[in-house]
Amino acid sequence: MTPVAPARSRSLADLWNDIGVRKMVFQAALLACVIAVAVLLWWNASGNIARRGLEVGFAFLHRTANFAIGESMIPYSPADTYARALLAGLSNTVVIAFFGCLLTTVFGVLFGVLRLSPNPSLSRLVGVYVEIGRNVPLLLQLFFWYSLCTRLSGPRQAISPLPGVFLSNRGLRLPSFVANDGLFFAVLGLVVAGIAWLALQWWARRVQERTGRRPHILAWGLTVLALAPLAGLQLAASPIAIDVPELRGFNFVGGQELSPEFAALLFGLVFYTTAFVTEIVRGGIQSVPKGQWEAARALGLPARRIMRLVILPQAMRTIIPPLASQYINLTKNSSLAVAIGFPDLINISNTVINQTGQALEVIFIFMGCYLTLNLTISALMNRLNAAFAMKGH
Amino acid sequence: MSRFAAALFGAASLAFIAPAQAGSTLDAIKARGSLKCAVQGPSNPGFGVPGSGGKWIGFNVELCRAIAATIFGDADKIQISALTTQTRFPALQSGEVDVLTNNTTYVMTRDTQLKFNFPAISFMDGQGILVPKKLNVASGKDLNGATVCVQPGTTTELALTDFFRKNNMKFTPVVIQSRDELTRAYADGRCDALTSDATTLAAQRSTLANPAEHIILPDRLSKEPLGIAVRQGDEEFRDIIAWSFNTLVNAEELGITQANVDEMAKSTDPEIRRFLGVEPGLGAALGVNEKYAYTIIKQIGNYGELYEKYLGEKTPLAIPRGLNRLYTQGGALYTPPSR
Numbered sequence: 106m107t108p109v110a111p112a113r114s115r116s117l118a119d120l121w122n123d124i125g126v127r128k129m130v131f132q133a134a135l136l137a138c139v140i141a142v143a144v145l146l147w148w149n150a151s152g153n154i155a156r157r158g159l160e161v162g163f164a165f166l167h168r169t170a171n172f173a174i175g176e177s178m179i180p181y182s183p184a185d186t187y188a189r190a191l192l193a194g195l196s197n198t199v200v201i202a203f204f205g206c207l208l209t210t211v212f213g214v215l216f217g218v219l220r221l222s223p224n225p226s227l228s229r230l231v232g233v234y235v236e237i238g239r240n241v242p243l244l245l246q247l248f249f250w251y252s253l254c255t256r257l258s259g260p261r262q263a264i265s266p267l268p269g270v271f272l273s274n275r276g277l278r279l280p281s282f283v284a285n286d287g288l289f290f291a292v293l294g295l296v297v298a299g300i301a302w303l304a305l306q307w308w309a310r311r312v313q314e315r316t317g318r319r320p321h322i323l324a325w326g327l328t329v330l331a332l333a334p335l336a337g338l339q340l341a342a343s344p345i346a347i348d349v350p351e352l353r354g355f356n357f358v359g360g361q362e363l364s365p366e367f368a369a370l371l372f373g374l375v376f377y378t379t380a381f382v383t384e385i386v387r388g389g390i391q392s393v394p395k396g397q398w399e400a401a402r403a404l405g406l407p408a409r410r411i412m413r414l415v416i417l418p419q420a421m422r423t424i425i426p427p428l429a430s431q432y433i434n435l436t437k438n439s440s441l442a443v444a445i446g447f448p449d450l451i452n453i454s455n456t457v458i459n460q461t462g463q464a465l466e467v468i469f470i471f472m473g474c475y476l477t478l479n480l481t482i483s484a485l486m487n488r489l490n491a492a493f494a495m496k497g498h
Numbered sequence: 499m500s501r502f503a504a505a506l507f508g509a510a511s512l513a514f515i516a517p518a519q520a521g522s523t524l525d526a527i528k529a530r531g532s533l534k535c536a537v538q539g540p541s542n543p544g545f546g547v548p549g550s551g552g553k554w555i556g557f558n559v560e561l562c563r564a565i566a567a568t569i570f571g572d573a574d575k576i577q578i579s580a581l582t583t584q585t586r587f588p589a590l591q592s593g594e595v596d597v598l599t600n601n602t603t604y605v606m607t608r609d610t611q612l613k614f615n616f617p618a619i620s621f622m623d624g625q626g627i628l629v630p631k632k633l634n635v636a637s638g639k640d641l642n643g644a645t646v647c648v649q650p651g652t653t654t655e656l657a658l659t660d661f662f663r664k665n666n667m668k669f670t671p672v673v674i675q676s677r678d679e680l681t682r683a684y685a686d687g688r689c690d691a692l693t694s695d696a697t698t699l700a701a702q703r704s705t706l707a708n709p710a711e712h713i714i715l716p717d718r719l720s721k722e723p724l725g726i727a728v729r730q731g732d733e734e735f736r737d738i739i740a741w742s743f744n745t746l747v748n749a750e751e752l753g754i755t756q757a758n759v760d761e762m763a764k765s766t767d768p769e770i771r772r773f774l775g776v777e778p779g780l781g782a783a784l785g786v787n788e789k790y791a792y793t794i795i796k797q798i799g800n801y802g803e804l805y806e807k808y809l810g811e812k813t814p815l816a817i818p819r820g821l822n823r824l825y826t827q828g829g830a831l832y833t834p835p836s837r
Contacts, residue, residue, distance in 0.1 A: 157591055157613055157729075172655040173662075173671045183659045248679070255686040274687050275645065354643040355690050356670070365688065366672070446674035446683070455584065456650045456673070462612045464588060 150465070165461045166191075172456055174448045176364050187457050191467075194453030195474055201367070201449065202436040202478065205374045209435060210428075212379045217386025218412065231383065238380025243438055247373040251445040254365035260356050269349045271357055274365065278350040281361035294337030298330045305329075366447035370439065378435045385427045389420035421493045429486035433479045440475075450474055523728070523735040524569070527596055532575045535562035536589060538600040539580025543701040544808045544815045545601060546580070554578040557808040558599040560798050561620055561726060561743065565597065568742040568790045573797040583649075587612060590729060597728050597739060601695070603653050604725035616725035617736045618743035622821040622830055624718035625657050626696035628703060631711050633690060638717035642667040647680050647689035649673075657720035658693050681705060695722050697809070697817055704814045734785065741784055744833040745791045748773065749800035751824055756799035759792060773836050780836060791836065801831070 120126050154161055166188040173183050178196035181189060220231045255274045258264070263273035269280040305322045313319040350360030393416050401411040442449035450471050458467045527533050537546035537558050546556035563573035581589055581600065589595050591612070601623075602608070604616040627646075629635050638661065648655055650673045662669045672689050674680040681702045684692040692702065696714055703709045726739055749755075752770055754762045763774050771777045774792045781788035798804070802824075809817045823829025 153592070159591070159613060160611060171659055173659045173669065175671050175673065183663060252682070252686070255683055255688040259687045355641075356643055356645060358643070443675045444679065446672050446680075448673060452650070452673060452675075455675070456655055459583065459650065460653075460656060462587060462607070 154465075160463075161466070163466055165463050165466070168461075170457070170460075172460065174453065175446075176362070176367065176448060187461065190453055190457060191450070191470060194448060194450040197448055198436075198439055198442075198450040198474075199478070201370060201374070201439045201442070201447070202432075204371055205378065205435045205439065206432045206482075208371070208375045209378045209382050209431065212375065213382025213428075214386050214417075216379065216383040217390065220383055220387045221390060235380045235383050238376055239384075243373065243377045244441055244444060246377055247369060247441055247445050250373045250376075251365065251369035254369045257365075260352060263352070263357075269347075269360070271350060271352075273357075275356055275362075276365045276368065277363040278357045279361045279363070280347050280349045281359075290337035290340050291334040292337075294333035294335070295330075297337075298333035301329045301333070302326050364447075366442070366445055369445055370442050370447045370449075374435055374438060377438070378431055381431050381434075382428060385424055385431065386420070389422075389424035390416055392423045393419045418493070422490075422495070425486060425490045425493060429483060429490075432482050432486065436478055436482065437475060523596055523732045524738065527569060527735075531570075532577050533562065533566045533569060533597070534577045534579065534595045535559075535565075536579050536581045536586055536595040536598045536600050537562070538586075539582050541580065542601065542698075543704065544697070544813060544817075546578075546599075548580075554580075555808075557804055558601065558620070560804050560808070561599040561746075562597070564742045564746055564794050564798055565739055567794045567797050568738055568745075568784075568786050571787050571790070571793050573794075587614075590614065590727060593729070596735075597726060599726050601697075601724045602727045603695075604723045604727075605653060608727070613730045614727045615730045615736050616727055617740035618726045619723040620726055620743060621697070621724040623695045623697050623722040623724050625654055625693060625720040625722055626699050627715045627717060627719070628684070628692040628694075628699045628712055629690065629715060631713055635691075635715065638715050638719065639665055639667070641669065641691060643669070644690040645670045645672060645688070647672045647674065647684045647692045649677055649680050649694060650675055653720065653722070654694055661717075661719045677702070693719070695724075697815070700815045700817050704816075737784060738786065741836065742790075742794060744836060745773075745794050746798070746801040746804065747824070747831055747833040748836050749791070749795050750802040751826065754795055754800060755803055756795060759795045763792060769837070 151161075167186050169183075170185055170187045170190040171183050172190070174181055174190065174193050176197070177193035178200050179189075179193055181193040216231050216234070220228050220235070222228045222231075254276075257272060257274040260271070260273045260275050263271040263275075263278075265271050271278040305326050309320050309322045348359045348361075350357040350362075352358075397415055397419065398411065401415040406414070439449055440451040443452045443455065446452070454467050454471045458464045461467070537554060537556070541547040542556070542558070544556060545558045546554055549555040559576075559578065562576050562578065566575045567573040569575075579589070579595060581595070581598075586598055586600060586602065587608075590598055599620070601621070602616075603623075604619055608614050609616060627638050627641070629641075635641060641662075642665075646658060646669050648658055648671050655671065655673070658669075658671070672683060674683060677698075680692070683689060684702075685706055692699065694702065696718070699714050703712050703714070706712060726743065728736060728739060752762075752773060754770070754774070759774070762770055763776055765771060768777070772780060774795075775781050775788040775790065778788045781790050784790065787793070799807070805819060805822065806812070809815050810819065819829065821830045823831060825832040
């Protein structure tokens with residue numbers, strides 16, 4: 106609907122009355138304002154920094170950090186650089202965000218479905234959880250879970266529910282597998298079994314398409330899945346080694362540790378965010394027209410398959426966009442780790458800022474990290490959304 | 499979130515706030531009519547805590563009052579802001595405060611890289627380790643494999659790491675921002691030990707359920723000269739701070755107290771007469787009122803009195819005076835003479 110250009114020469118007033126031109130002017134004016142403010146801020150900041158003779162730049166990243174980090178997903182020691190320390194913090198943030206989003210999705214979908222359960226006490230119970238989970242500030246929840254974790258007894262009086270498993274205020278210690286060739290062959294066996302399982306599925310579908318009957322592959326598949334890793338272990342020169350934690354000195358040594366800070370942060374974030382996701386899933390399911398239920402029932406599908414095959418795929422269209430926001434929220438909220446001492450990106454950044462005095466640069470770095478993480482989540486969720494979008498409309 | 503917000507605010511203040519002191523800091527303070535001091539927030543028992551009626555009280559607050567007494571002849575002309583370890587440096591750099599009297603450790607990089615000056619060392623501290631007595635630990639060197647609670651944002655993390663590396667020992671840090679939360683984690687047994695400046699440990703110990711069950715180990719992981727910090731490049735203001743502080747110490751050395759200062763002003767001792775401004779000269783040399791030293795002692799007291807009142811054996815902190823005794827009494831407190 107472009108306006109028809111008048112035949113006579115256009116005066117200024119005519120130009121101003123042209124909606125297209127006017128829109129352009131406003132857009133340009135807004136853009137100019139934004140740029141002007143940005144330039145002003147940059148100019149003022151760099152002027153102030155220069156006047157104080159402060160060192161600006163990222164050279165400090167290559168200096169030795171000289172401080173220890175409680176736990177890190179990548180190898181780190183105080184002899185490493187500041188860059189490595191920040192990377193260790195980032196790795197912790199990414200791991201928390203990943204497991205947080207995963208667990209939130211699993212429990213959110215489960216609770217969302219339960220919230221609509223015809224069983225009144227079950228749905229009410231989930232309702233109570235949702236109200237508590239989303240109405241209590243996350244920071245308070247984190248303090249609560251953290252103090253629960255640290256109120257456990259000390260390592261010398263650790264609870265040992267299973268041999269080799271110790272629960273104390275130092276966290277959860279589990280026996281861990283030592284990665285030697287036994288583990289390698291076991292994992293290889295698992296991969297082979299996985300491929301075999303997919304091949305079986307493919308074959309079964311082919312048979313079903315041809316004959317209309319699906320062969321029973323479950324027993325075969327499970328057998329392959331169970332036997333292949335064992336066969337791998339048999340092939341290995343040395344059998345698998347297990348590192349069992351033991352109490353030595355102040356704490357447990359060996360095995361895999363799950364620190365109270367990690368546990369409290371992950372649990373707190375999942376508890377809080379799942380409450381929102383539960384509501385999103387419930388809303389998504391309820392947005393599917395009643396006719397879909399009735400049609401599926403008319404086809405004779407059992408309730409569980411109606412949910413899985415008919416309702417949830419349609420509900421996903423409503424669920425995914427707000428779910429993406431919750432993933433992003435969870436990732437950002439993980440920065441509350443500073444309150445309970447989990448060494449996430451912000452926690453490490455704070456230490457780096459204090460030791461180097463390079464506040465502006467470090468803030469720049471972690472803002473960039475969060476932006477990248479969240480834009481990645483957005484991009485992935487947009488692709489997922491496109492995959493679930495109605496096709497052919 | 500407060501930590502992040504604080505850091506962001508600090509950085510933003512560099513971006514938004516135009517430098518306050520185009521001319522001299524002193525002119526700006528006089529024009530404003532008050533001295534802007536930063537003490538450690540949210541509070542630091544003994545050194546600076548909010549009292550009734552919104553007035554701050556504590557050892558570091560008195561240092562700030564001493565400077566105000568020199569400049570204005572009135573110790574009450576101060577504005578206190580409580581800054582965290584994260585916000586204090588940007589606040590000083592941006593001119594939001596004139597001076598830090600918040601237990602900032604005087605170290606080389608802060609003097610050089612951060613462009614500060616430390617006109618005075620107000621307290622000689624050292625990083626210590628607090629452990630429960632029941633651990634039966636006699637020295638920091640027995641702590642191999644221990645979990646240590648530490649507050650971020652100070653030189654403490656660095657000294658802790660250096661100590662363990664130097665002695666070939668391993669440790670796991672638990673780094674929590676809020677001092678209260680950190681103390682709670684220690685009290686709950688999340689950590690075997692808690693490390694900080696010995697004065698801070700004394701304050702933290704006083705808040706535990708049973709302070710007598712915890713000891714501060716004899717090791718000192720670092721020397722922590724706590725100083726008064728200002729921006730570099732204003733010698734006039736720097737002198738005023740240095741001599742305000744030296745006055746507190748020299749008064750103790752000369753035996754002048756808040757109670758006897760009027761008596762001492764009648765003294766015939768020429769050193770005391772010069773010091774208290776009965777004989778003019780020193781005040782004019784510093785560019786302030788001739789009676790500035792008299793004013794400080796009259797309104798605040800001397801160093802020893804302040805120590806006694808806020809940190810000494812009769813207070814809940816009960817920090818032994820140790821190094822902070824006068825050099826004449828076996829300590830390390832040695833200031834240049836006022837003459």
